[in-house]
Each structure stands twice: as structure tokens, then as C-alpha cells.
Amino acid sequence: MAASLQDIQRRIASTKKTRQITSAMQMVSTAKLSQIQRHGGSYTTYANALHDVVAHLANAHINNVSGTLLEQRDVKKVGFLVISSDRGLVGGYNSTLLKGMMAVIEERQLTPDQVVILAVGGNASDFFKKRGFNVAYEYRGVSDVPTFNEVREIVKTVTTMYDNEVFDELTVAYQHFVSRIQNDLRLEKMLPVTTDDMEPTEEGGLKADYEMDPSPEQILGVVLPQYAESLVYGAILDAKTAEHAASANAMSSATDNAKEVINTLELQFNRARQSAITTEITEITGGMAALD
């Protein structure tokens, strides 16, 4: 019998409070998750419309036009846009992402000076700075349901840096939302834009024979940056969705753990109480026996 009755009682009270907080946080995350999922639905319409046009242009063999985002350059520097979260309490969300990133860098045998990191979220930024990587851009404080306007700054910076040849290839690393209980690490090469394996979306894509106004090349000049921006925005949305799911999960298991801890503590408390009563009774009967 280690802890005193009062100690156990105090621990029970504090664990109960923790449980209350974690279960509240779980509910908040779940609410945010359904909010962002609704938003993601309306974004999909936009992404599909863009995708169809790009796929159509690609099928018309308007390919590898120099000076556009389709142009393949010699890769001297590899850019990674890493989308992490700002805060913790999201389970393995960040650590899986960062571990995966390090594995990729190692696998491709890139030295820190060949890598340009663009970090969204404080976790990634701190992580790579500590390891001596070149963090060319960082953005903190993406809101819970990011609008396109809000992330426009990130998206524009990324494409401008690419245009200015800060890096010659961009891979976006983020956690893809699979379901409420599963996230997958995803690494997608987004720049230069590749159209080789582009399939039309489910709605069947575009089939008509289009007039291009002013010219196909100029249309590409407008559509491709917009397409690249929408890809990056899509990745950020997806990552945020995954973050809310991860957070809801982490908090629900924290709540479950707290319940278990409380159960054990209550058992301990009852045992301690009983043994205290037994001692008291023994003392009283002992005292009576002494009087007789």
C-alpha cells in the first residue's frame, strides 16, 4: 500500500479533468473534420474541371512547350513542400511524415545542399532547420479549414520560386486522408507538370474539338499555373483533413486511456479504503479486548 487515500483521490480528480479536456478536443476535431470534408467536396468540382482541360490539352499533344510548367529542366536542386501541422497532440501525424521524408532524401542520396525545403506548419520547419537543411520558405498558422485565398500566398510563392529556378523539381509530401482511422504518407511530384498518365475524370472528360482563343500555347500558359496551384491547394486541404482525423483519433485514444487509468485508480482507492477500515476495526476490537 504505497499511496495514501488522499493522494489517490487527487490523482483520480486530475485524470478525470484530463479526460474531460481530451474528449472535448476529440469532439472539436471531429467537427472540424466534417467541416473540411464538406469544403473538400466543393473543391473537387473545381479540380476536376481543371483536370479535364489539362488532360484534353495533353491529349491534343500540346506537350513540352518550353517556357511553361511542362518543361523538364536538369534537376540541380530538388524542392520539397512538406505539409505538417503547427501543433502537436495529433498522434503520429508529424513523425510519420518527417521520418518518411528523411527516408526519401536518403534513398535518393541527396545532400542537404541539393535540397530546398518549403515548410507548411511549424513542425516540419523546426525539424529541418535543426538538421541543417535549407528551409527556403515557411508558413505557420494555416487555419482549420483553409480557403484558397488564404493559401494563395503559399501557392504563389511556390510557383514563383520554381519559375526563378530556386529548385527544378517539386515534390509535395503530406499525409493523405484515407479514412477517419487511417492516413497514408504521400509524395507527389507536382512540378514540372507531367501529363503522361493523365486520365479523364469519371465524368468522361472533354471530347469536343475545341477552338482555342487566343492560341493553344497561351491557353496552356494560363491553365498550367492554375492547375499547379490547384494541385498544391488540394494537397494542403487533404493534409489538413488528415490532421483533423489524426487529432480526433489521438484524442479519442487519450480519452480511452484516461478511463482505464481512472478505473485502476478507483480500484486502488477502494482497496486502500477497505484496508484502512479493517485496521480501524482491528484497533477498536484490540482496545476492547485490552479493557476486558
Next chain:
Amino acid sequence: MNEHSLHVKVVTPNGVVFDYETATLVVLSTTGGEVGVMANHAPIISALKVSEVKIVDEANGVEERLAVSGGFAEFSSNVLTVVSDAAERAADIDVTRAESAKERAERRLAEESSVRDVERAQVALLRAVNRIHVATGK
């Protein structure tokens, strides 16, 4: 939808902001100049300027104007899809906010020296002016 009307959809990352099934005429400002699209137009893809999109429904006397910030329009089988990263209906535009955005952009234009910032401020100015124009007709 009858044979003299077309379906107009304006799509942005925040969803479909405008969906109208019985338009008779849509006026677009493309990078090559103004284009009017009516029903049964040949399939076309064209790049848009930061400009106004006017949708007219003569049969019902409806006229709607939207401010779009670039993007492109795609027309086929009587459906016109405008895909832009931002679009607002004239009635939804907050003119005071647009005015302050305009002032901010002008101030930045006067102060900034680097080419990139100037370009950015010019785009912002263009957007603000366009929104004010669509909302107030000025």
C-alpha cells in the same frame, strides 16, 4: 433548358459560385478581346482577363454580372464552364473592402522597388479595380 439557351457554371476552389441554366448570352473578356457566347456556339476554350463576366437571360429579363480574377472558360454541348481561382457576383462584392484593397495596392506600388512585389501589387490593383467596376459600374 430550351434550344436557345445555355447553361452557365462558374467554378472556383470554394465551390460553384454561380449556376444558371437558361442564359441566352454570356459576354467574356478574353485575353484576345471581348467574346459573346450564345447557345450552340462552337466548342471553345479561352483564357480570361481579370474582368467582368456578364450573363444575360433575355427571355426572363435577368442580367447578372460577376467579377472573375483570370482563369479560363470552356464551352461545349451548350454548357459554359468558367474556371477561375476567384469569382464574385456583383451583389456580393464588398465595395468598401475593394476600395481599401485598391488603396493598399496603390500605396505598395508607390513604395515597392523589387520587380516581383511590383508585379504582385499590380495584380492586386487590377483585381480591386475590377471588383469595384463590377459592383458599381464605375
